[in-house]
Amino acid sequence: MRSLMLGALIWFGLQTSLYAQETDIQATIEKQLQAFQVDDFDAAFEFASPNLQRLFQNPKNFERMVTQGYPMVWRPGEVRYLELRQQDGAYWQRVMITDQSGRVHVLDYRMLEIETGWRINGVQILGSDDLSA
Secondary structure, eight states, rough: HHHHHHHHHHHHHHHHHHHHHHHHHHHHHHHHHHHTTTOHHHHHHHHOOOOHHHHSSSSSHHHHHHHHHHHHHEEEEEEEEEEEEEEEEEEEEEEEETTTSSSSEEEEEEEEETTTTEEEEEEEEEOGOOOOO
């Protein structure tokens, strides 16, 4: 009975921790999407991981990449958060975005936790073969 109780407490603790991470991760993505909506690429750039900030060097380069490569993120119609998973030590948040013309896109956001909170460490546009029922 004790081991069952201990197991339940551990499971509950893990679920609570994952829920807290999921909430913080989704808030980070949401804040970046809100910055894109008003073309505030300086603010949006702050939600990118240090690695991405080094790669793009400045918000103007980041803006060019987003507007040309991820128009559904720059101007989403509807955003729906799907599952959060941990894979090879990284957290991945799957997001379904319906763009302004009604097309549905599924993206995987790779997240990185740093001292100041969660940052986006990359985004993959998934093909239909990447989706599971």
